[in-house]
Amino acid sequence: MSDEHPHGDSTRVISAGKIITGKPGEVKERASVVIGNGNIKWVGSTDDIPVEYADVTQERYPSSTILPGLIETHAHFGARNGSQPNVPNPELHVQGWNALYSAKVLHQLASIGITSVQSLGSKFYTDVAVSQAVEQGLIEGPRVVPAEPMITTTGGHDWKDGSEVDSLDDIRHAVREHHKAGAAVIKVAATGGFMTPGTAQWNAQFTTEELRVFVDEAHRLGKHLAVHAHGTQGIRRAVDAGVDYIAHATFIDEDGITRFDGSLADRIADAGIYVDVASPPSYPPVAHETIAPRAFDLFSHGVRIVTGHDIGAVIPPYGYLYGLEQLELAGIPRSEILIAATSRAAAAIGLAGVAGVIERDYSADLLVVDGDPLKDLKALHNRQLIVIRGKNFIPEKLPTYEGRKVPSQAGPVSVLGRRSEALRRQQLQQW
Numbered sequence: 013m014s015d016e017h018p019h020g021d022s023t024r025v026i027s028a029g030k031i032i033t034g035k036p037g038e039v040k041e042r043a044s045v046v047i048g049n050g051n052i053k054w055v056g057s058t059d060d061i062p063v064e065y066a067d068v069t070q071e072r073y074p075s076s077t078i079l080p081g082l083i084e085t086h087a088h089f090g091a092r093n094g095s096q097p098n099v100p101n102p103e104l105h106v107q108g109w110n111a112l113y114s115a116k117v118l119h120q121l122a123s124i125g126i127t128s129v130q131s132l133g134s135k136f137y138t139d140v141a142v143s144q145a146v147e148q149g150l151i152e153g154p155r156v157v158p159a160e161p162m163i164t165t166t167g168g169h170d171w172k173d174g175s176e177v178d179s180l181d182d183i184r185h186a187v188r189e190h191h192k193a194g195a196a197v198i199k200v201a202a203t204g205g206f207m208t209p210g211t212a213q214w215n216a217q218f219t220t221e222e223l224r225v226f227v228d229e230a231h232r233l234g235k236h237l238a239v240h241a242h243g244t245q246g247i248r249r250a251v252d253a254g255v256d257y258i259a260h261a262t263f264i265d266e267d268g269i270t271r272f273d274g275s276l277a278d279r280i281a282d283a284g285i286y287v288d289v290a291s292p293p294s295y296p297p298v299a300h301e302t303i304a305p306r307a308f309d310l311f312s313h314g315v316r317i318v319t320g321h322d323i324g325a326v327i328p329p330y331g332y333l334y335g336l337e338q339l340e341l342a343g344i345p346r347s348e349i350l351i352a353a354t355s356r357a358a359a360a361i362g363l364a365g366v367a368g369v370i371e372r373d374y375s376a377d378l379l380v381v382d383g384d385p386l387k388d389l390k391a392l393h394n395r396q397l398i399v400i401r402g403k404n405f406i407p408e409k410l411p412t413y414e415g416r417k418v419p420s421q422a423g424p425v426s427v428l429g430r431r432s433e434a435l436r437r438q439q440l441q442q443w
């Protein structure tokens with residue numbers, strides 16, 4: 013696919029003080045990467061550049077680090093936060109508006125060095141449109157792995173995006189419809205969500221049998237199956253059903269209290285399921301106060317954590333790096349965070365062997381930063397060069413984003429707070 017991409021480019025040699033390849037533990041000092049036709053042709057020590065590339069002028073970044081382009085595994089495409097055109101009936105314009113808004117989100121994602129992104133829910137198939145617009149070279153940005161509207165129960169989490177199912181046949185049909193319309197991943201709302209009044213985050217929305225049908229049908233079509241799951245009941249059913257990816261994994265019990273379940277985490281780890289803990293700063297305190305201990309506990313149990321932040325729904329694209337810093341605050345080593353944001357993220361979104369690693373035949377998706385993010389993640393803010401499929405991306409200036417500090421230790425937290433019964437009623441009442 014990459015060879016036919018309009019981003020094809022002539023041969024270049026980019027040299028730096030250090031290359032973090034994205035493979036666990038692999039760092040090359042005084043190293044170079046050779047790219048051409050959108051792909052990586054060679055990587056190794058600058059002293060060993062093959063003779064056929066000896067005449068190519070090196071682009072030198074001696075005090076910098078080259079790393080694979082970053083990956084966001086959990087974004088949503090479509091206009092959010094009340095953004096709409098100033099006309100009497102904005103609903104008439106919503107599809108066009110969503111597409112334009114999403115192009116802006118893609119541009120901002122690329123501007124922080126993100127070169128691939130997974131959509132985990134998008135109204136009107138906007139994510140398919142932007143994915144194809146990138147593939148066809150209409151717009152510049154990261155490659156997009158689209159999910160289309162999240163599939164939910166009637167009145168369930170995210171029902172407004174328009175894909176509600178209530179039977180096994182409905183489920184098969186919805187997955188096939190998503191496939192036909194261009195989805196690369198199937199996203200299912202396994203529990204209620206914070207942003208949909210009338211749903212309960214602690215309750216599962218589907219039975220294990222129903223989730224198994226989702227998984228079987230998605231796998232039959234060569235797609236991975238991702239679930240939204242806050243409640244422990246829904247997480248457990250998702251694991252039983254064999255899902256590939258869990259978003260949030262908040263571990264909320266039926267009384268509304270979060271209680272990490274180590275044995276369930278062990279099962280998630282054993283099954284190799286990817287997990288994003290999402291929801292970094294500026295979300296209601298309920299989610300934040302649980303993110304740090306949860307991320308660290310999951311990591312401690314060997315769960316494959318990836319960097320998904322609910323970008324577009326909860327935080328703006330330029331909040332991404334603060335999400336990585338939160339994982340460090342939670343106690344996860346920087347080397348692990350960089351794997352979570354590159355090679356492992358690529359594997360989680362169906363791009364293993366394509367992106368996320370600096371190695372021959374992978375896509376030439378590169379980020380060059382001044383300094384060394386293995387010593388200080390803040391180096392990721394010092395972007396010097398962003399390359400997407402071999403072509404330089406000219407970033408826009410982004411607003412700064414101030415993340416709230418997350419406590420590094422916390423016991424069980426009530427997601428409903430002291431007014432739990434009143435909030436519980438409010439959450440469950442009709443909109």
Ligand SMILES: [Zn+2]
Nearest residue numbers: 086132322325
């Ligand atoms: Zn989401």
